[in-house]
Amino acid sequence: MLEPLEKPSIVAIYVRVSTEEQALHGYSIDAQLDTLREYCKLYNKEIYDEYVDRGISGKSTEKRYELQRMLKDAQMGLFNEVLVWKINRLARNTYDLLGITQMLSKHSVAFTSFSERFDTGSAMGKFALQMMGAVGELERNTIVDNVKMGLSKRAKTGKHNGKVPLGYKTVEVPGERGRNRDSRVEIVPEEVVIVTKIFERFAAGQGFKSIANQLNHEGYGTKSGNAFSICGVKEILDNPFYVGKIRYNRFEQWSEKRRKGRNPKPIIENGLHPPIISEELWNKVQYLRQKKAVVSLKRFDGEFLLTWLIRCPKCGGPMVANRIQNRQKDGSKITRLYYSCSNFRNKGSKVCSANSIRKQEAEQYVVKRVKEVLAQPQILKAVVSNINERKAKRTKPLQQELDSITARIAQLEEKRQRYFELYEIDQLDRELFSKRLDDINAELDRLHAKKSELTFELQDDNPEPVSYEVVRTLLKKFDELLDSSPFEQRKTLMHLVIKKITIKDTRTVDKIEMNFDENTVQHFLAADPSATHAEGSFALRMRRALAGQKIWFAI
Structure with a gap:
C-alpha cells in the first residue's frame, strides 16, 4: 500500500x-x-x-x-x-x-x-x-x-520625566565631548500668563467651563495649539508641577487600565525647576477643588440612542444629550430633549454653538430612513452601486502611496550600501558614517511601518464588489432588531452599525453613514431574538458573503 x-x-x-x-x-x-x-x-x-x-x-x-x-x-x-x-x-x-x-x-x-x-x-x-x-x-x-526604578530615582531627586506642561520648556545641557546627557526645565514667559490666569480666575470663583470659554475668546491655546476644554483646565489646576513639585507614577499599568489605574500615593517631591504659582494661591485653589468635587449628576428624561453618533453641522464634533426646561404661562415647567454640540457644552461659544436637534425627530428619522430604503429597491441599488464605486476609487491612491514608499525604501537601501562601501575604503570617518547610518535606518523604520500599514489596509479593503442581496439582508436584519430589542441592545446596535449621522444647517438629518463587517454580523446573530440556536441560518449565508469584506455606505 x-x-x-x-x-x-x-x-x-x-x-x-x-x-x-x-x-x-x-x-x-x-x-x-x-x-x-x-x-x-x-x-x-x-x-x-x-x-x-x-x-x-x-x-x-x-x-x-x-x-x-x-x-x-x-x-x-x-x-x-x-x-x-x-x-x-x-x-x-x-x-x-x-x-x-x-x-x-x-x-x-x-x-x-x-x-x-x-x-x-x-x-x-x-x-x-x-x-x-x-x-x-x-x-x-x-x-x-528597571526603567521604572530609574525614573522613580530621577523623580525623587527633583528631576522631571517626559514632557513638561504648559508654561515650561526643556533645554538640553551639554555633557562630555559635546554630547547631550541631560536637560533642565525653564519657564516660557508667554505661557506663564495663561497658567496664571487659570489659577487666579478659579480662585476668584470662576468655573472650569467659564475659564476655558474666556481663554478661547481671548485667543489663547494649549501647548499643542488646541482650544482649551474643561478637562484641560482641570489638569492644569491639579498639576503640582506649577508650585515647584515633581509628581511621578500618578497612574499604574496605564496601557491596560488607563485612568482607572490611578495611584492613590504617587511620588511627589520638591523639583529642581522654578515654580510659576505661589504656595498660597496653590493651597487656595486645591481647597476650592475639594469643595467643588462633589457634583450632583444630571438626570435626563428619556433614552438617548444617538449620543456621539450625530455630528455637529458647524464644527463636525459629536453631539450629546441635552435637557432644556421651559416655563409655561401657567407657571408649570416643560422639559424638552435635544442633542447638542459637545464642543459647545465643553469649551464654550468661542469654539462652536449649541446647534441642537430634537431628540425624537432625529431618532425617528433614522428608523424611518432604513425602512424607506428597504421599501424602495431602486434606492438600495443606487446605494450598492455607490459602495462599489467608492471601493474601486479608494484602492488606487493607497496603491500609489505604497508604490512611492517602496521606491523610497529602495533608494535608501542603495544609499546605505554606498555609505558602507565608502567606509570600507576609508573615505568616511567612523563618527560621520555612524551618524549617516543612524539617520537612514530611522527613516527606513518609519517607511517600513507605513508600508506595512498600507499593505494591511489594502488587503483589508477587499476590492470585490458587494452584492445587492448582502446589503439588503443586513439592513433588514438591522431593522428587525431595532423593532424587537430592548433599549440597551438597540443603543449598542446603533453604535456598532452606524458610523456617524450628519445634520444640515436647518437642524435636520442629512445622511446616515453605516458600517458592516464580520463582527457586526456576529453581533446581529447574538442579538436576534428569533434565532433558535447559537448562530441561526443567517450565519451560514452571510459569513461566506462577507468573508474578508467591510461594507461602508451612506443612506
Missing part, C-alpha cells in the same frame, strides 16, 4: 525588532531574515512571504500590521507553517503568545522557532512553549521594572 505523500511545507517568515532592542542589543531584521532563509533552504521549505514589523514593541499586537496580515493569511490557508527566529519575536506576553499559536493550530498551521526547537503539537511541546512565553514575559517585566 502506497504511503500518502507528505504535504509540502509552505512557510511564512515573521520577524520583529523594536527600536530599543536594535540599539541596546544589536538585534537586526536583516540578520534574522538571513538566518531563517538559510534554514528554509537547508530543509527544502518554500517561503510564501516574509512579514516584517520594524521598530515595534512586542508588548501587544496593536500597530503590528504585518503580524495581523500574517494571521489573516493563515486563516485563508495560504501557508502551513510560521517560522520565527525566537519565540519572543512573536509575542512578549504569555496571553498573546498562546492566543496566536492556538489560532494557528486551529487552521492547521505549524509554529516553529529557529532558536527554541520543540514540537508544539505534543503535550511536552505545549508545556515548553508556555514556559518560554512566561520567560519572555518575565524578561520584559524585568526591563519595565
Whole structure:
C-alpha cells in the first residue's frame, strides 16, 4: 500500500525588532531574515512571504500590521507553517503568545522557532512553549521594572520625566565631548500668563467651563495649539508641577487600565525647576477643588440612542444629550430633549454653538430612513452601486502611496550600501558614517511601518464588489432588531452599525453613514431574538458573503 505523500511545507517568515532592542542589543531584521532563509533552504521549505514589523514593541499586537496580515493569511490557508527566529519575536506576553499559536493550530498551521526547537503539537511541546512565553514575559517585566526604578530615582531627586506642561520648556545641557546627557526645565514667559490666569480666575470663583470659554475668546491655546476644554483646565489646576513639585507614577499599568489605574500615593517631591504659582494661591485653589468635587449628576428624561453618533453641522464634533426646561404661562415647567454640540457644552461659544436637534425627530428619522430604503429597491441599488464605486476609487491612491514608499525604501537601501562601501575604503570617518547610518535606518523604520500599514489596509479593503442581496439582508436584519430589542441592545446596535449621522444647517438629518463587517454580523446573530440556536441560518449565508469584506455606505 502506497504511503500518502507528505504535504509540502509552505512557510511564512515573521520577524520583529523594536527600536530599543536594535540599539541596546544589536538585534537586526536583516540578520534574522538571513538566518531563517538559510534554514528554509537547508530543509527544502518554500517561503510564501516574509512579514516584517520594524521598530515595534512586542508588548501587544496593536500597530503590528504585518503580524495581523500574517494571521489573516493563515486563516485563508495560504501557508502551513510560521517560522520565527525566537519565540519572543512573536509575542512578549504569555496571553498573546498562546492566543496566536492556538489560532494557528486551529487552521492547521505549524509554529516553529529557529532558536527554541520543540514540537508544539505534543503535550511536552505545549508545556515548553508556555514556559518560554512566561520567560519572555518575565524578561520584559524585568526591563519595565528597571526603567521604572530609574525614573522613580530621577523623580525623587527633583528631576522631571517626559514632557513638561504648559508654561515650561526643556533645554538640553551639554555633557562630555559635546554630547547631550541631560536637560533642565525653564519657564516660557508667554505661557506663564495663561497658567496664571487659570489659577487666579478659579480662585476668584470662576468655573472650569467659564475659564476655558474666556481663554478661547481671548485667543489663547494649549501647548499643542488646541482650544482649551474643561478637562484641560482641570489638569492644569491639579498639576503640582506649577508650585515647584515633581509628581511621578500618578497612574499604574496605564496601557491596560488607563485612568482607572490611578495611584492613590504617587511620588511627589520638591523639583529642581522654578515654580510659576505661589504656595498660597496653590493651597487656595486645591481647597476650592475639594469643595467643588462633589457634583450632583444630571438626570435626563428619556433614552438617548444617538449620543456621539450625530455630528455637529458647524464644527463636525459629536453631539450629546441635552435637557432644556421651559416655563409655561401657567407657571408649570416643560422639559424638552435635544442633542447638542459637545464642543459647545465643553469649551464654550468661542469654539462652536449649541446647534441642537430634537431628540425624537432625529431618532425617528433614522428608523424611518432604513425602512424607506428597504421599501424602495431602486434606492438600495443606487446605494450598492455607490459602495462599489467608492471601493474601486479608494484602492488606487493607497496603491500609489505604497508604490512611492517602496521606491523610497529602495533608494535608501542603495544609499546605505554606498555609505558602507565608502567606509570600507576609508573615505568616511567612523563618527560621520555612524551618524549617516543612524539617520537612514530611522527613516527606513518609519517607511517600513507605513508600508506595512498600507499593505494591511489594502488587503483589508477587499476590492470585490458587494452584492445587492448582502446589503439588503443586513439592513433588514438591522431593522428587525431595532423593532424587537430592548433599549440597551438597540443603543449598542446603533453604535456598532452606524458610523456617524450628519445634520444640515436647518437642524435636520442629512445622511446616515453605516458600517458592516464580520463582527457586526456576529453581533446581529447574538442579538436576534428569533434565532433558535447559537448562530441561526443567517450565519451560514452571510459569513461566506462577507468573508474578508467591510461594507461602508451612506443612506
